[in-house]
Amino acid sequence: MQYIQKLGLFSLVIISLAMSFFSYANAPKEIFWEDLIPKGHVQIDTQDQASHEGSEQNWVQPDLDAPVVKELDGQSVSLPGFVVPLEGDSEVITEFLLVPYFGACIHVPPPPPNQIVHVTIKGGVPIESLYDAIVVTGIISTETWSGDIAQVGYKIKAVGVAPFEL
């Protein structure tokens, strides 16, 4: 009897440790925009570094030198930012860009590609005001897409969106 009791207690401890480990592992990691830039990389302001292709037309190429942090791929994270809507209907937004500062305004140069996240959320989320910051929680991935040149960028498959509290 005593032996079985000890075994039971022991397995209970193991299970609760495992559970807390998993829940810890699954708790979204709070990240901020600096974490999206690899350590040591010096981010150059895109506008200053305007490539001179088509300077007559004032065209600034999207920053080619915007590497991503590969280690973040697949992690569960939460990231605050502002919403630039892409897809949705009159009630909810299903796809949007998350940017570090109020990004819908056209007077400000946009952030480089590794400071923009393409967010999708199943079922969509109603967003009242684009002026308010939100926190996106979900699995972040570093995607490569091919076009002219292979490019990398961040994507988050969001599970939750909450207002950002200071």
Added chain:
Amino acid sequence: MILIKLAYKSLLNRRGSAFLTLFTIAISVMLLLSIERVRVDAKSSFSNTISGTDLIVGARTGDIQLLLSSVFRIGHTNNGVSWQSYEYIKQQRGVKWTIPLSLGDSHKGHAVLGTSPDYFTHYMYGKKQTLSFLQGSPFNHLNDVVIGSEIASTLGYKVGEKVIISHGMGNTSFHHHDDNPFTVVGILNATGTPVDKTLHIPLAAIELMHGGSHSPTEHEHEHEHEHEHDHNAENLIGEPTQITAFLMGFDSPLYTLQVRRNINQYKPEALLAIMPGVTLRELWEMLSIVEKILLLFSSIVVLVSLLGMLTTLLASLSQRRRELAILRSVGARPWHLFSLISIESLLITLLGCILGCGLFYGLMSVAAGFLQSHAGISITIAMLSDYELGLISVIMAAGFLVGLIPATRAYFYSLADGMSIKI
């Protein structure tokens, strides 16, 4: 329960005035539900019109004006995008596809759109749905036209029919391009968007309509027949001096913000690039005050009808003191009488709401066709949405609260009168 039966029979006895009150409530409920349904459906229709498009580019007018004129065919742009600028922008890094648009012509009052064959493969609406054909196929020749589903049903066109396109946006025009009849080669499936009311012709055909009077066949023979296929596609787009606007899609949405800025800063021409999702929100924000006013007004109408019920119940109460005394004599307590009047007001409100819903559905069924053809709003004749059910609950609650006033009066009457029957 005895009280419900008494309330019902009592109302039945006074059915003239009870019905009038009920009917007033029903009308106000119909009004409120109709206004809200049209508002919600209009918003939804608009939101569903364009999807999967990263940027819309046009002359530098205003965000909302560009959105409305290019996608919704509401209003017009006085200026466009030069072909040079279009060619420069479309071959920039990151651009996956573009669709040039040329608006300004009409056929029997319906918009004519000049565009490239990419329109039928890349234009998306709703939840990233591309267009599909009910009959026929996209245009292959310069004088082919693809029509939307509404055009097919209102004008009765079939594949193979010949149509004349006129210049300008009016219903009639004195500038018929009679030398250029078009042939219907395709009918699109219904989308619930302005696409249904549009006739689509190749971009090059617009230029021909306005510029030269070369017949398409003449034009073809001028070229070599080496690159038949390319040559045909080239032919359909042509080289217009200007287009109204164009749509763009990128390899990744991460390009959108930078390209938008580039276009807005574009030196050779004053251009404007908008993100449809963002601009739609601006439109809603602009309209939100109108929406609130509409809701306020229809709510006031409901309130007025409930006050009408209050008046009727209070007026009848003084005549019913005898009735209350009789009920007291058979053992009804004052709170029974309170509940009785309260139940009466609830019954009237409930029946008013039910009749109102019926009238609402009737009105929507009748108006749906009109709203679709004249405003492009597709009304869903579906069950009441959660929001609408919420509105009804609020009306019921308001009716209940209003009914508390005569109920309380009845309570105090019965206390004061006891069983003395005041005639």
Added chain:
Amino acid sequence: MINIQRLSFKWHTQQTIPTLTIPSLVIEQGEHVFLHGPSGCGKSTLLSLLAGINKPSSGSLSVLNTNLAQLSNRKRDAFRSDHIGYIFQNFNLLPYLSPLENVMLGCQFSKSRQQKALQQSSSLEQEASRLLNALGLATEHHQQSVANLSIGQQQRVAAARAFIGSPELIIADEPTSALDANNRSAFIELLFAQANIACSTLVFVSHDESLQALFNRSISLVDIMEQAQ
């Protein structure tokens, strides 16, 4: 079953002379009492006290061994609905219910009366119908509109309503005033018959002294009140 001792009632506490003073009044179970007095002498007031609508200012008023002077408003209302059947002078019936439904109303606010009624017949409708027949209203009138009944017929319905569920006390407040002379005594005899079947006490109030002869006990309210002076 009714025992009144040193009852005093004032409408307002500031009154110097009470509206009603009764030193003693006892009525036994099963009695048929004719309570008379001129208009304005306080008959209605006494009835309202007996029915529990108003509360005595002082003294005791016991009905069925329950002192109504000590009950709260709610309890008096409940008591009335359980034990007392009331017949008004006129305008007794709810115009929007059929005669049958009016009768049924008599026991629908009291569980105990409803149960007693159901002991007599298998359903309330049947019991109401039975009582209407017993009080002289033919079956074809049971579902008619109340407005189409004669005064006499209406009073029979009112009486049936008072009797349904066999309440212990029936109070009739000038119920025959609107009837013509021929029908008066017939109506009263029907009341007696029903009261006897149910072993109920009947208190019949009227200013018409000619009816006195029909009753085996007669009380003059003026005499009782004078005793107080």
